[in-house]
Amino acid sequence: MIRPLVILLAAFAASGAFGADQASVQIEPTTLQGPRPLAKETATAVVRDYLEAWQSLSAALEQNRTDLLNQDFVGTAKDKFAETIEEQQKLGIRTRYQERSHDIRIIFYSPEGLSVELEDNIAYDVQLLDHNKVQTTQLVRARYVAVLTPAEVRWRVRVLQADSN
């Protein structure tokens, strides 16, 4: 289903500590595969919860706190990011992810309504700290795919993976 062109340019405050910039967010027209129509309210909620998940992930990786993942992540994504945080703790490193921009398109809404997949061309700064010493700060551009599933009151990220395809 191809929905009418809706471009929403918004900005949200990024939670990263090494910069007060706001990330720009662009929502591309939905190009769904699947038979189920996607209500505007659902799309809005998915994007909102996805962006909040990035902020939670950034904070969790910067502070090495797995508990910050609980609200926004579930399943494989939560397990993998928790492992990353535990590994960072063991190695004495931290990583700061400062989002600069998101360009999001919802690409799949499963027929039973229990999952949404989106792609996001994202730009972010990565800062690597080893025992609190900054090793490098790099701008990274990548394309991510994410799968979100509904929980009680929000959509949670089940898969979040940079993709080169």
Add this chain to the structure above:
Amino acid sequence: MKHAFTFLIGVTVSAGALPALAQSGNLDLPKSIVAGSAFSIQSTSSAQGVLYIVGPGQVLKRDVQPGQPITIAAGDLDCAGHYLAVLTSGSSTETGEFDVVPGSQPATLSFLAKPSRLPVGLQSGISGAVYIFDAFQNLITAPTPVSFQLSIPSEATQSRTVVSRQGAAWTDMNSGSKDGNAKFVAQAGDVSATRVIQQVPGDPCGLKMSAKKVGEQIQLETDPLRDCSGNAVTDGTIVTFTESWNGGQTTVDVPLKHGIAQAEVPAYNGARISVATGVVMGNEIRWANQ
């Protein structure tokens, strides 16, 4: 490059990875590595350093010894994603980026099939969606054929093959004409997942009752209820008998038992008796006491 220490990094990939070299930042790194593959980075440096490989899904840190290869063992880097590589030595820092891509062989399927129970004879009534993962729980985003099969006892199997897009594939199927359990199977590569869909009879087709006098009562009984495909309607289905006479009305709701519904109502001369279940209306009887 004017650094106090200079590293010359070469890359050899020892298993399964594609050594498509791409200049990225200061480091020569493979453009992509298959998740879980072993690879090594040869350093010709004459000084010690530290290599970091950093991504949201995984981090690695390796000491770099002069002239020694940096070995990433099989399974050490298994989370698909985009990684930043940082090589530090003294005041020198070199960086590069590369991708870890999912393996191409599906290992698990996340298969959502709905509904778990539905009436027979519904067009596109059953839907199935799968997400395809490799052995390391990475979403396989490369197009991958997925076959869906719905097997219904004593009916032809419905089959569809769909090529996944961005790790997801879906289809819909028709429910069959006979009640019973249908097996809904999704398969990608050598891995499959099965869900059972319970097909139940549809609405009754041709509801008919008969009446006979028993003492001062009228005994009402339906013929065995079947749907339009000939399946016996499920016991427990509610059948409603309604008797109307001289402005009065009696309604009796009874569950279907062994395929039929029975009830007794007072035998009023001239009463009109009707029967219905759900939205299906049956015949009407006008009672005359003899």
